[in-house]
Amino acid sequence: MDYVSSDAPAAGPRSTDVQLPHGARGVKVVIVGGFGVGKTTMVGAVSEIPPLTTEETMTQAGVGIDHNPGAEGKNTTTVAMDFGRISINEQLILYLFGTPGQERFWFLWNGIFEGALGAVVLVDTRSIEVCFEIITRLEDRRVPFIVAVNTFPEAPKHPIPALRTALALNESVPIITCDARDRSSSRDALLSLMGYLCTLAAAQESV
Numbered sequence: 655m656d657y658v659s660s661d662a663p664a665a666g667p668r669s670t671d672v673q674l675p676h677g678a679r680g681v682k683v684v685i686v687g688g689f690g691v692g693k694t695t696m697v698g699a700v701s702e703i704p705p706l707t708t709e710e711t712m713t714q715a716g717v718g719i720d721h722n723p724g725a726e727g728k729n730t731t732t733v734a735m736d737f738g739r740i741s742i743n744e745q746l747i748l749y750l751f752g753t754p755g756q757e758r759f760w761f762l763w764n765g766i767f768e769g770a771l772g773a774v775v776l777v778d779t780r781s782i783e784v785c786f787e788i789i790t791r792l793e794d795r796r797v798p799f800i801v802a803v804n805t806f807p808e809a810p811k812h813p814i815p816a817l818r819t820a821l822a823l824n825e826s827v828p829i830i831t832c833d834a835r836d837r838s839s840s841r842d843a844l845l846s847l848m849g850y851l852c853t854l855a856a857a858q859e860s861v
């Protein structure tokens with residue numbers, strides 16, 4: 655089946671169109687996802703400052719515990735968080751926080767999500783099952799999010815509607831594809847999130 659999304663541009667407005675709700679300037683955004691889906695890669699790709707990373711070498715102790723079939727060649731992992739920054743335009747600076755992917759470090763999410771306006775859920779379709787727990791946690795915390803499928807070449811290619819159904823996501827939640835290694839593609843993912851946040855803010859104001 656064709657990967658419908660591979661041709662689909664990232665949804666959302668151009669950077670110059672993005673205006674923050676309530677005139678805010680700096681926004682905290684979290685990049686979250688399972689183990690090895692490319693969170694650190696994405697933060698590093700878009701950050702205009704040298705990213706802060708907390709990578710540690712993986713050891714034999716993690717074998718059989720840390721699981722992502724796509725991350726077999728990986729030899730470091732985030733043990734606390736990633737941090738980066740990107741200026742979208744003169745009014746809008748995003749402070750990017752990447753979460754640790756290994757579940758034994760998920761307790762750190764409490765601090766990482768504090769004050770976050772939104773999140774990008776990064777997905778590797780080889781380990782999609784981890785998204786259920788992540789999305790449930792975001793919904794519990796009432797953190798708005800978009801889903802960005804990181805297009806690893808070896809990963810199964812599913813049409814966006816099938817992914818939406820599999821993840822039980824409302825039609826309004828953007829699902830896009832990206833290449834976390836690519837600055838422009840990762841920036842588009844962030845713009846898609848900002849566009850979504852603006853839509854939510856406008857909908858709330860009209861109530």
Ligand SMILES: Nc1nc2c(ncn2[C@@H]2O[C@H](COP(=O)(O)OP(=O)(O)OP(=O)(O)O)[C@@H](O)[C@H]2O)c(=O)[nH]1
Nearest residue numbers: 689690691692693694695731732755806833834835
């Ligand atoms: N082919 C391909 N490889 C990628 C892509 N994004 C990341 N990678 C590679 O996949 C591996 C995982 O990247 P990380 O950025 O460490 O993943 P992570 O989600 O931060 O991992 P944890 O913090 O350990 O959960 C790295 O070796 C990247 O170079 C992508 O879009 N395509």
Ligand SMILES: [Mg+2]
Nearest residue numbers: 693694731732
């Ligand atoms: Mg990482």
